[in-house]
Amino acid sequence: MSKALRRMHDYVDPAVFYTVIRIFLSGWKDNPAMPQGLVYEGVSEEPMAFSGGSAAQSTVLHAFDELLGIRHSEESTAFLHRMRDYMPPPHRAFVEEIGRAPSLKQHLLSSGDARLRAAFNQCVSALAELRSYHITIVTKYITIAAAKAKAGRAEPGDGAGPSAGKPPTALETKGTGGSHIFRFLKSVRDTTREGMISA
Numbered sequence: 001m002s003k004a005l006r007r008m009h010d011y012v013d014p015a016v017f018y019t020v021i022r023i024f025l026s027g028w029k030d031n032p033a034m035p036q037g038l039v040y041e042g043v044s045e046e047p048m049a050f051s052g053g054s055a056a057q058s059t060v061l062h063a064f065d066e067l068l069g070i071r072h073s074e075e076s077t078a079f080l081h082r083m084r085d086y087m088p089p090p091h092r093a094f095v096e097e098i099g100r101a102p103s104l105k106q107h108l109l110s111s112g113d114a115r116l117r118a119a120f121n122q123c124v125s126a127l128a129e130l131r132s133y134h135i136t137i138v139t140k141y142i143t144i145a146a147a148k149a150k151a152g153r154a155e156p157g158d159g160a161g162p163s164a165g166k167p168p169t170a171l172e173t174k175g176t177g178g179s180h181i182f183r184f185l186k187s188v189r190d191t192t193r194e195g196m197i198s199a
């Protein structure tokens with residue numbers, strides 16, 4: 001997965017991501033640009049609020065966390081669990097099923113097998129490394145891209161379209177961005193590391 005994540009550099013231009021793609025990922029929950037949410041005509045008279053697209057809604061890392069018994073902070077868990085509402089229901093059920101199953105970590109601990117412990121720790125370490133690398137990606141695609149956009153130096157690649165280079169200001173601090181994002185991502189990475197079995 002880390003190898004696949006590195007391909008981001010070959011295919012996604014940070015300026016295009018920050019100024020064009022990110023806008024479509026911002027959603028309308030906790031978004032100052034749309035404080036009331038959105039009325040879905042023909043569905044509900046009341047406005048509805050939904051988070052934007054995020055790989056936090058993808059099943060795979062939730063499944064690894066549950067399998068490896070990773071325990072995130074209360075605040076991070078609340079966010080991550082909320083993201084499960086956006087998974088296809090059978091995916092969510094799968095993740096919850098793993099969470100309810102007997103603990104793999106406890107099984108390894110009671111087996112006393114050093115090789116199994118080492119293999120388990122390699123998995124946890126790979127997951128923490130993926131999360132560290134993801135932080136590097138977020139820094140490049142959000143923090144650095146934001147600084148360049150603000151300085152008016154964004155240089156989107158070919159095919160970016162006329163709107164590239166100037167992000168809507170209402171989305172500057174919320175959604176996919178902001179320092180709270182790094183606190184969250186680092187906390188999730190650090191609690192992953194804490195999931196290692198000590199010798």
Ligand code: HEM
Nearest residue numbers: 005017054055056061131137138141142175176177181188
């Ligand atoms: C331009 C590329 C990317 C950017 C800028 C980015 C940004 C972010 C941000 C800001 C969050 C915080 C939660 C949120 O606001 O939704 C997040 C969470 C997350 N992202 Fe990404 N992301 C990128 C690509 C990816 C990819 C390709 C993956 C797949 C491995 C991924 C996996 C995750 C996961 C699993 C989370 C939840 C936190 C965690 O479990 O560690 N992201 N991402």
